[in-house]
Amino acid sequence: MSQYGFYFDMTKCIGCRTCQIACKDKNRLEVGTLFREVKTFETGSFPSPGIYHLSTTCNHCKNPKCVEGCPTGAMHKLEANGIVDYDPNICIGCKYCIWNCPYEVPQYIEEKGIINKCDACKDLVAKGKNPVCVDSCIMRCIDFGELDDLKRKYGEDVVSELPILPSASITNPSVLIKPRKNAYSKIYVEREV
Incomplete structure (x- = not known):
């Protein structure tokens, strides 16, 4: 079986x-429901503060819990x-x-009484297209495809876990992240936007 994932x-x-926003629009999600979420983290302390952003969604894990x-x-x-x-x-x-x-990914949709989550825009992927989050990213930070192809394309400096994420050994997530150095800081605060 091929394994697709996100970079x-x-x-x-x-x-x-x-x-x-593109994900929320495509999936017609109500207020409070997000299938892709960007979180902002402040790191360090004076005189060396830092900031980074992490865009997350379902990791389409190899061993999904x-x-x-x-x-x-x-x-x-x-x-x-x-x-x-x-x-x-x-x-x-x-x-x-x-x-x-x-990763607390599946979302309970109260009005329907069921769960929902990112499906990697499987309808678009079946047509050879990218998930909407990939094509909407103005900085071209996100990519999607066969994990081995993404590893070859983006090199060896990608990781699947960071201090703010659960251990990758739990589910073997199909996500590759090119981290910023301050993403390994032990002092961080999630900033509400």
Whole structure:
């Protein structure tokens, strides 16, 4: 099975949240629901403060805990590309996938009584196109594709975990991040925007 995933270049991201808005628009999400979220972190302290942004979504993990925790099979991996998908027709809204995901990705949609999440714009990917977050990024920080191809394209200085993220050993996330140096700072504060 092929494994698709996302690449994110933290060194280029300006925190504009265009990717977040494009995702929200495509998926027609209500206020309070985000499938892609940009978070801003302040690091260091005077006289050496810093800032960085992290754009995250479903990591389409190789070993997704959300799939493991789903009692109905509504959460599942697509054989063709490893995208973690869901079937709203068999979701019972039990929230086990939310509780099992260390990244807190699946979202409970109150008015529908079911879960929903990023599906990597599988409808666009099936047509050979990019997810909307990729094409909307004005700084070209985000890419999507076969993980091995992304590793070859972006080199060896990419990582799958940072101090602010859960250990990659838990789920083996299909995400590659080009980090900023201050993303390894032990002193950080998430800044509300």
